[in-house]
Amino acid sequence: MSVAMRALLCCALLPLSPLSAAERSPVVSTTESPVKAEQLGNGHWLIDFGKAAFGNISITPASNREKGRMTIHLGETLSGDRSINRKPAGTVRYQRHEVTLNPRGPVSPRLSWSPPNWMKEGFLDLPKECKEEVMPFRYAEIEGAPPGFSADQVKRVSWSVAFDEKASAFESSSPELNAVWDLCKHSIKATTFMGLYVDGDRERKPYEADVLINQLSHYCLDARYDTARLTHEYLLEKPTWPTEWRLQSVILAWHDFLWSGDDGSLRKNYATLKARAMITRRTPEGLFQGWNKGDITDIVDWPAGERDGYDMKPEVKTVVTAFHYRALVLLEKIALQLGKAADAKEFAAAAEATRQGVNARLWDEARGCYVDGLGSNHASAHANFFPLAMGLVPQDRVPKVAAFLKTKDMACSVYGAQFLLDALYDAGESEYALSLLSSRGQRSWLNMSEKVGSTITLEAWDPSLKPNLDWNHAWGAAPSNLIARKLMGIEPLEPGFRRFRVKPQTASLENARIKMPTPKGPIFLEIQGRDASAWQASLTVPAGTVAEFHVPHVGEVSVQGPAEATPVGDKNGRRILGLGEGRWKLSIKG
Structure with missing residues (x-):
């Protein structure tokens, strides 16, 4: 047996290692009635709760004499109009269970969850409030219900952090935009079932890039800052592998302070935040030397097919350097808030050197755009909207970068869309940004809801672009902050x-x-x-x-x-x- 095979087998035999976060936002349960129920035949029912949520169903007997064994199907999607899809693609969820009605009270199926077969550690346990397993589902199908059974006996008990539905509202003359807002607002609430922001149901693990979009969106929907702060601080202890996402920790920290007004987390974590800028990776020109392999790796966008052909070969990448620049700018602000004037001066000088280096070394004047990295001739959308969103583009170049981006359409993932639309609004391209927000194309939010059929935002625009996508990924819910922050234009200055x-x-x-x-x-x-x-x-x-x-x-x-x-x-x-x-x-x- 080869060494590689032996190592693989050893890994496969290791026990799975869930992690319990030191602190989480409390989660609360909500009991919901079906919005629609259809009796398909003798003892056969299809129940629709209208929108997906993380939880379980509870079935109450109609009387103390009602008994019977039933088959319960729970799922996120249908096969046809009247049956839950028993074999959904990717990591779309479905489970089948047997339950026996109990005259003494409500019964629920015993749900199960396991991480993907490649994931041996890093996923979270359920929060302490959840005594039993949960799953995301919209539909319940019941077979073998006793005579006289009624849909009134079925409830869904779902879990999320406390969420004030009335804290936010949006309505416009565009039905398309209103539908996008509704989809994204529900997505932010529904995906907080772990008490921290996680990477959907497949991994149940926090990632900085997910948290960034979750954070801003949650802030715009409900004036609660604890879930974002706790998830951010969890990731300061357990950072993930993408280079830019580690740099994003500084952005998360600044958002927490700017929106909430509480600098306690900045003070507690200042040394760690300074290290997140990875100053030692700077080149003499002020650019950032990333990693093409190893425990830390440049990502640009995900999935890889959504990078608009980005040239990943250079170690100095425009996108990664843009995030480094933004971290330096915000570290100057953080240092000033904490009374560390000498640090602030150093961060300001480093940021200015990076700004000059990017605009001298990575700009292609002939094409009016930024190239992907040092020594690259390729110019992707990402090499341009990230610098624009991070404040790196001089004012006289903004129209050229915006014009370049308008030739690209939505040439990025749902994650990249946060920064693309930030950049377009910052450049004054509000009409084009609105067209992307309300689009029905393949790379659009209405594609998720109207064509794919999900009621929570997807991990990617469409199953054809990421075959293993899940249907419960809040990093797809950027419009809930983009509409508030950019289209309506409300953002904190102090x-x-x-x-x-x-x-x-x-x-x-x-x-x-x-x-x-x-x-x-x-x-x-x-x-x-x-x-x-x-x-x-x-x-x-x-x-x-x-x-x-x-x-x-x-x-x-x-x-x-x-x-x-x-x-x-x-x-x-x-x-x-x-x-x-x-x-x-x-x-x-x-």
Whole structure:
């Protein structure tokens, strides 16, 4: 037997090693009734709960005399219209169990879960509140139900962190955009069943890139910061393998402070955060030398087929360097917050050297875009939208990069879409960004719900692009933060929303309104009208905060509110106004 074969067999014989996180957000149960039930035949029922969630079903006998053994099928998808798919592809979930009605009370099937066959450790135990196994499912099919059985006897008990459904709301003149918001909002809630953000049901393990999208999306939906913070701190102790995702720990830390206003985690973890910038990997030009193999490896995007042909050969990659730059910029801010002026000065100098190095060494002036890495001639979408999203692109190059990106369509994964759309909105390309958000193409959120049929966002755009995808991956739910942060334009400028920006970019929408939670209370914003002549805005600023409102049109602004608006400046003829607490109405004078 070869050494390699012996090692493989030894690994296969090792016991599986689940991990228990030191601390998690408490999870709570919700009991739900079916939204639809159909009796297919004698004792045969199909139950639909409307949306998938992580939990189990509970069946209560109609009387203390009702008995009988039933077969229960639970699944995320149907085969045809009236039967749960018994052999779904990829890691789409299905389980079959036998249960016996018990006159003494409700019964539930004994569900099971196991990690993929290659995963021997790193997955999490269920949180302590869950006494029995759970699975994601929308449908229940029952065979062998006794005479007189009713769908009223069936409930689903699902688990998630506490989630205030009324804390956020969004509605617009686009039914497509509204459907995308609804899909993503439910996805963020449903996938918190572990008390930490995890990589779907297949692995049940946190990854930094998932957490980044989960974090911003959860913040925009409910003013709770504990789940993101605890998952981030868990990953500081147990980082994952992609280079950029380790660099993202600094971004996660900054978001936690900026949105919540609490710097306790920064103070506790400052030394670890400094190390995450991996300063020793800098080249003399300020670029970042990554890894093409080993325990730490550059990833760019995932799955690999969604990299737009990215040239992975250079060790100095534009995408990885962009994340390094962003980590340095944020470490300067963190150091200043913690009173470490000398550190802040060093981080600022390093960030500036990186900015200059990227723009001198990785820019192709003839094509008006960035190349994939040092020595590469290939220019992918990723080599351009990541630098734009990370603030690396000089203002005079932004139109060229945006024009290049508009030739690419959605040339990235659901993870990459977070940064692509951030970049497009930052470049002022709101109409194109809206077209991607509301698209029905293969790489779209409506493809997930309308064509594939999932009610939680997928791990990838379509099964054809990742055959082993799962149907419960919150890193696909970026629109729940992109709509709030970029389309409606609400983002904190000072910790805890003491000061926040409102920069609406509603493009061709006739109207849009949002309720967005903050630590100070909800922000309400309503926009009407596409053109300056019809444009109006209504904004409610919570007590203890100040809004910096960027009027999206040129012209004289009419302002009605509890006090005088404070002029902050203007940009290309568009006014920027300071608005204190209270309700404000703005319009453009004709």
